[in-house]
Each structure stands twice: as structure tokens, then as C-alpha cells.
Amino acid sequence: MSDAAVPKQKDMSEPMLGALLLLPAVLLLLLVVVYPIGTLFWTSLHSVDNANPQAGEQWVGIANYLRAFDDDRFWHATLQTVIYIVVTVPGALVVGLGLALLANQPFRIQWPVRLSLLLPWALPLVFAGLIFRWFFEYQTGIVNDLLARIGVEPLGWLSDPTLATIAICIAIIWKASSFMALMLLAGLQTIPKSLYEAAEVDGASKWQQFVEITLPMLRPSIFVALIFRTITAIQTFDIPYAMTGGGPGDATETLAMYIHKSTLDFLDFGYGSALAALMFLFSMVATSGYLRYTRRSSGRGAEE
Amino acid sequence: MNFNFSRRTTVWLAAIIVMVNGFFPAVWILLTSLKTETELIRSPITYLPEAATLENYMTAFTAQPIGRFLLNSVVVAGLSTALCVLISALAAYALTRLRMPHRNLIMSLLLAISMFPLISLMVPLFKVMRELGLLNTYLALILPYAVLSLPVCTLVMASFFQDIPPDLEAAAMVDGCSRVGALFKVVVPLAAPGVFTAGILAFVNAWDEFLLALTMMNRVNMRTLSVGITLYQGEFAFPWPLISAALIIALVPICIIIAVFQERVVGGLTAGGVKG
Amino acid sequence: MKLSKWLLTATLAVAFAGSAWAQQTTLRIFTGGQQRPDVMRKIADEYSKRNPAVKVEIEVGGATSEAQQQYLSTVLSSKDSALDLVLIDVIRPAQWAAQGWAEPLDAYLGADKAKLLPTYLKAYADANQVNGKLMALPYFADSQFLYYRKDLLEKYKRPVPKTWDEMMETAKLIMDGEKSPQLQGFSTAGAPIEGTVCTYLVPLWGAGGEMTKDGKLNLDTPQARQPFQLYGRMKQAGVLPRNIAEIATDRIRIDFQAGNVIFAMTWGYVWNRAENDADSKVKGKVGVAKLPHDVGGSSATCIGGWQVAVSAFSKNKQEAVKFARYLSSPEVSKMQAIMASHIPVFPSVYKDPEVLKANPWFADALPVVESAKSRPVSPQYPQVSDAVRGSMNAYLAGTKTTDAALADMKNKLAPIYK
Secondary structure, three states: OHHHHHHHHHHOOHHHHHHHHHHHHHHHHHHHHHHHHHHHHHHHOEEEOOOOHHHOEEEOOOHHHHHHHOOHHHHHHHHHHHHHHHHHHHHHHHHHHHHHHHHOOOOOOOHHHHHHHHHHHHOOHHHHHHHHHHHOOOOOOHHHHHHHHOOOOOOOOOOOHHHHHHHHHHHHHHHHHHHHHHHHHHHHHOOOHHHHHHHHHOOOOHHHHHHHHHHHHHHHHHHHHHHHHHHHHHOOOHHHHHHOOOOOOOOOOOHHHHHHHHHHHOOOHHHHHHHHHHHHHHHHHHHHHHHHHHHHHOHHHHHO | OHHHHHHHHHHHHHHHHHHHHHHHHHHHHHHHHOOOHHHHOOOOOOOOOOOOOOHHHHHHHHHOOHHHHHHHHHHHHHHHHHHHHHHHHHHHHHHHHOOOOOHHHHHHHHHHHOOOOHHHHHHHHHHHHHHOOOOOOOHHHHHHHHHHHHHHHHHHHHHHHOOOOHHHHHHHHHOOOOHHHHHHHHHHHHOHHHHHHHHHHHHHHHHHOOHHHHHHOOOHHHOOHHHHHHOOOOOOOOOHHHHHHHHHHHHHHHHHHHHHHHHHHHHHHHHHHHHO | OHHHHHHHHHHHHHHHHHHHHHOOEEEEEEEEHHHOHHHHHHHHHHHHHHOOOEEEEEEEEOOOHHHHHHHHHHHHHOOOOOOOEEEEEOOOHHHHHHHOOEOOOHHHHOOHHHHHHHHOOHHHHHHOEEOOEEOOEEEEEEEOEEEEEHHHHHHOOOOOOOEHHHHHHHHHHHHHHHOOOOOEEEEOOOOOOOHHHHHHHHHHHHOOOOOEEOOEEOOOOHHHHHHHHHHHHHHHHOOOOOOHHHOOHHHHHHHHHOOOEEEEEEOOHHHHHHHHOOOOOOOOOEEEEOOOEOOOOOOOEEEEEEEEEEEOOOOOHHHHHHHHHHHOOHHHHHHHHHHHOOEOOOHHHHOOHHHHHHOOOHHHHHHHHHOEEOOOOOOOHHHHHHHHHHHHHHHHHOOOOHHHHHHHHHHHHOOOOO
């Protein structure tokens, strides 16, 4: 059996074999996403008058996209999303890297540390949001209780746009740093100890070791973690949804929340789809930036 | 002597920081699950339960079939993780260790998939699953969940596969292994930390997911935990002690799985370290 | 002879049972977790006992009205036939009619319609008709009530307030007298949730205002500013809780039940919890009355409650309508009132001695429910709701002034009422 298989495999060209190995992924993607995404674009070019939906879908061309440009709420939600990205992506990276380095210390018993590293992430998003809402609640929240103990007046964390944004960012960083730490910890584990031993012999300080060995060796892991954190940050939904519901007013509403509202509450499928397509465009721009950067900087690894 | 002491202090400090950060909300949930609702709404708030009770756990088990939810989640998350890791391993191998044209393009396309917000795909996806007759079956969640984590798993494994020296693989093939055989006998074991990281990612993604699970499974006995827990909620009331108890029940199995997988991340590393 | 007669009967019985078996229909009804699926189970079992050919499956969905609608939007936009009946919120019939999700019931009821409708509370008969078509049947009623502390009003010898100003005055008087920092004068929903729409509408109506007039937006009136100004004054007087913009429905109950609220505007479920919960500090002290109004206006409240709609995609519409009629009958209304304290949709049931024994406060509730009005009826109600609650919430949080909040609301509503 294996005798028969080996020569056959050898005959197969690498691109052929590669295509074969990619096939299951492609098939699954076709079924589960490519068709729905096609429908999404098609829907974004149509509109239904919800005052009279029985009239059916009308072809409107790019009208839904044009409407977005005049929609203050869309721009506000986009801006708010950008704030969450700019604050929480680096925030989660720094906190996550710190946690990964701490967790990489030589503990005698590993699992409690590892577990605590991953618990934030294992807590379903919706409930993480609800718990943080509770922590920041005016009357029965821990945060105000602790503030009161040091003599600070209670703050309306969830009813002030700035404070609410801060509270949401804290919750997101807490949740996301766990994912970051997991990715980076796996990367840390692959750095050979011998490198540090050699540096130690050369008299390099801990900080020098970190900058000269750890960071460069971690680059692929950091890169993967950053891409996915950014994509997830663009789609920020559950935590602000649970914590403030977008309030006060629409102040803390994200783009994903607005899409959700337009589609499933307002039943404006055409407009919701157009917003989703725009969001996809933003994601593409952001990630292609990353891709270009890594291709240039870690060219050796990626190209050959 | 002095160095030793500071070293131990560092380690302890590290442990405390990481554990406080990670355990704090979980411990808070645990404490809440032992409280009564009366105690919860008191102001000023109490930290430790005044009269700990297990009643919430009893209610959690009797009010909803939480055992069944648990089983469903384990089946769905387990199978989708296995499927996702397998498919991603093949794809990652093709993209990193074979001469493929347009590798970067394929990689970018794969990434692009994960950029579509799931919420806007819900209606078409529901239609696909209905046409296939998969609603209220495990496959209705296993397939999309495998796709959900496919990009991240492929990228994670690709970044690990890249670092494996080609001669190790060549040596295996000289020993009579096929290319695919070499993938599973040499590359995957050497990249074990990456494979298990991918596994954990896929598992937790599936375990947490809410919107799809709500939409694809509408029979009570097919609900998964993340949806099931919300069934304890009322239109107005949010019974925190009861929901906390349900959350703890949901957290226990995932903690066990993470602990076991984490062990393998370390185990795989030591095995790799010997060879490297 | 006897034997053959027996045989004949037996054969007939078998044949009948067989045909009943063949015609067995299973109806699937969707309900939210909070509308007491356990009680619906009992009601459905009673129905199956009388109609052995019909089995009822109950699907329990999301907790809040919105979570349910989001799920139903997905399922019904795909024209899925799995559901036969759905319990829908009173704010939805217009949307369901426009989307073509609910089967109009007129043809099924025929001449019965004219006889049936006057038996309901008028507000419910109206709320379920869209452009003259009957879209759903009322299952149970609800509305917002003014809850007050009987004991505190007696202690300070104050009558139940009729106007908002009286209420503020009384609240202030009691707060000054009690000197408890925890005590709130008046609490209502202020978070960005559906209930906050009523927080705006009730004072608007109480001042004689209306949001729409002849299908056109009617917010350029002085009354439209009234709710903002009222809450502004309450805030200044310290009568509202400081975190009003965070307050969601159940928080009001919790605070009221803990004895920390003098007046509250909220839904019907609070009375039973406040009077029956073991931890309630206000047992025997709960009063229910009509909501206050302004001088010159009259008291009004927001209608709530749940309706049974038949899905337009159901494959068993005939049977589904029959079951819907059973669910919307005085008999079931009474069962619900006794088992779940659900407020009846038939005036006659309020006077039933068994019902009153289980819910003595229903006597006070009837005049309030009779003063209930519909929130603006629109096929795009979710947008309307979003605009109103967003502005009200932003105003209560202090991030928008009356002018800004009102202008924002008008901007969002303009495309809907063009």
C-alpha cells in the first residue's frame, strides 16, 4: 500500500499536492462563506422600502453606499470603532506580552498560572461584558465601591461618553490580552534556551536579552496575534453591546453594532450589507498594511 | 544568595499578577454563585457571601437541561476543533513547505474570509443550512465553527511550520515516508506548541460563540451552553446568582480542557527541544 | 345482535382513532422565556386534552423582546415554516403586517370577528388591527403603572399625586423628612432600552401632546419639550436617582423592593414581586395608581403585553388559528391570571373572584390599563424606538440639552414619517 503510494506522491508536482491539501479548506469555505458573502454584496445593491416591504427588493446600485457617506451615525460609529482599535490593539499587546513573559517564568506548578492566563478568554464575550458592566455600575459596582473607600465620589461610568469608552476599553483589553498572551506564550516556548545562555555568557543585561533575542524571535507570533486582534477589534460588538448598549445616546456605538441594528432590528438588509461591505474594506486596508510591512521586514521567512 | 532571593520573589510576584488578573472575575462569579439575590442588591456591596448556599447550583440543574447543553457544547466544540485543526494543518503545510504559486494571494484571501462580520452573514447562512437540512443538527454549527477559526489556525500553524528545518522532513522521506506521512510524523509533532495553540483557539472560539448557536439550533435539547445560559434570564430580571452558577458549570470543563492542552504545549516543546 | 353492535362500535372507534392518528397535527409556538412557558405548557396540555389530534411544541427563545425579534427576523426573512404561532410584543403587529410575516386572521374568523373584538379591552382590539386587518390576538395585557409607598404617603398625610408637580412636591417632602441618602423620589427607565421610550411618551401624553398627527411627525409643539423639561426639573430637585441614565427596568423593582423608592413608573410584574418576594421590604405598603399628568392634560400610560400571531409561512394555519383563539379566550386569560399573575385582556376577567383573590391589586389596575395608549404605530417601529430612547437617554445622562436631544430625535424620525 505505502509502496504503491510513495512513487505516486513523488510523481505529483508540489503545486498539485499543495492544491490537493488546500482542497478541503476551499470546499468548506465555498459552502459556508463564499456563497453568503456573494449574497451580501448582491443585497448591498438592493433596497427594500420597509414602509411597504411587500413591494419587494429594488435595484438601487450604489445608493446604499452613498447613503453611508451622508450618515453622521455611520461616521460616528466608525470613529468610535477606530478609538477602540487604536487603544485596545496596542493595549492588549503590551498587557498580553507582559502576561506571557510573567507566565513564562519557571514555576514549579505550571497549570494554575496557565489557567489564569486563559480564563478571561474562556469566559463567553457576552458574559464578560455583563460582568464588567456590573463592576462599573453606579450603585452596586466594585469600582465605585473601591473608589468610595479611598474617598472618591462615585462616578457614572456608564452614563458619561468618555468614562464609558474608558470602561469599555478596559474590559476589551482584559479579555483580549488573554488571547494575545496565549499566542505569544507559544512563541516564547520555541525560543531555544541556548540563545539566552550564550547572551548571559556575553554579559548582556535582561533588557538587552529581551530586545535582542525575545522580541525578534517573537516577531512571527506578534504579527499573527496583531492581525487577528485588529480584525477582531474592527468587529467590536459584544462588550459595548452588553456594557452600555451604545449609550448614552449613540455615543459608544461601534460600526458592528450599527450594522447589527440596521440589519436585524431595522430590517434594512440593503443598507446593513453595504455597511458590512465598507467594514470589510477597512479590514482589508488595515491588514494589507500589516502584510506589506511583514513581507518587507521578515522577508526571509515569508518569501522562501 | 541575594540573586536567588530576588529571583524567587520575581517568580512569586509574576504568579500573583497573572493569577489576580485572570482569576478575579471568575472568583467574583464563584462568590456570586454562592450568594442569594437579596445579598447581591445590598448597598454597600458585600464581597464574601454572608450565608453561602448551593441552591443556585441546584436550580441551575433543575430549571434548564444544563447537562444536555454541556454535552452539545462539548460535541460541537470538540468536533469542529478537530476538523479545523486537520484542515488548517493541511493548508498551512501547503502554504509554507511546498512550492505553491500565489502563496501570498491565497494567504490574503484566507484572511479576508475572517474579516466579514458574522452578523451580516446570518440570514444567507441560515438559508444555506436550511437548504442542506442541517438546522438543529450538530453539523450546522460544526461546519461554520471550523471555518470561523480556519484563518487563525492556518496562520498560527504556518508560522510554526516555517521554522522547522527542511532536512528533518527530507530525512523522514528517505526513510520511506510519503510527503503527507512526513507532515504528520515529523512536522506536526515538531510544531506541537503551534498545533495545540491552534486547537485551543478553535475550541474556545466554538465554545463562546453565541449568535450562530442561537439561530441554527432552536430546539431546547440542541442548544449549546452559551445560548443555554441566557435562558435563565428574564425579560426584565437578570438573576446573577443563578447565572453565575451556570457560568461556573460552563467554565469547569473548558478549564480542564485548557489545562490538558496547555500541558501538551509544554510537552511538545520539550520533545522538540531535544531534537533541535 | 348485541355482539355485532359491539363489533361495529369497536370498529368505528378504531377507525376514528386511526383517522385521528393520521390527522395528528403538531403546532409549534414560539415564546420568550419570560412569558412563563411553564404556564403555556399547562394551557397547551389542556388544549390537547380537548383536541387529541393536536400536539403543541413550545419553543423558548431569547430573553428580551429585542433578542427574540432578532432571531425571528432571521427565521422569517428566510420564509421558514417551522413555526406555526409566535407570541409577539404589542409594539410589533404593524411591522409584522408590513413584512407579511403574520397571517391576517379576518378570513378565518369571518363573522365572529365583529363579535369577538368588543370583548377585549379597547386598546388591545385596536393594537392588533393594522389597516383594518386583524394581525394577532391578545394573550395577556400589561402597562406602566405609578407605584407608590402607601406607608410613606400616610405618614406624611399626602394624597396620591394627580399631577407631576404634586408628585415632585410630595417626593421632596418625604425625602427631606426621611433624610435617608438612599431614598429616591421617582424612578423610571433611563437606559437605552425600550422602556425608555415610555419614559418620554407618558409625560408627553400627560401634557396633551402626541408624537404623530395624521401620520405626520408632530414634535414642533411645546408639549414635545415637556418630558425633557420635567425630568430636568426632577434632576435639579434631586428627585431622580443620580444614575438615571443607567437604570434599566429591573433595577427599578430592586430599588423599590429594597424600600429605596417613593414613586416608580414601571410594568405590572413589580407588584407581585414586591408583595410576595421573601426579601421584600415593602410588603403591604405597595400602592398602584394612574400615572400623573400635567395641569390641563389627562393621565395616560404605555400599553404593553403579548399577542398570539399565526405565522404566514405555517403549514397548519387552520389548526393554528383555532389554537390562537383558545389562547386568547377569557378562560385562558383567567388561567394565566391565577397561575402567572398575567394581566387579563378582557375587562370581565378582572372582576372574577378567583382572579381577584390571587391578585387583589387588579381592581386598581383596571382603570390604569384602560388609560393605556399605543406607542407610535409604524412598520418601522424599531427605528422610531431607537430615535426616542436614544434622545431620552442622552438627555438623562446630561450629554444633550433639550434642544439637541429633540433635534436629534426629529432628524432620526424624519425619514420614517416623510
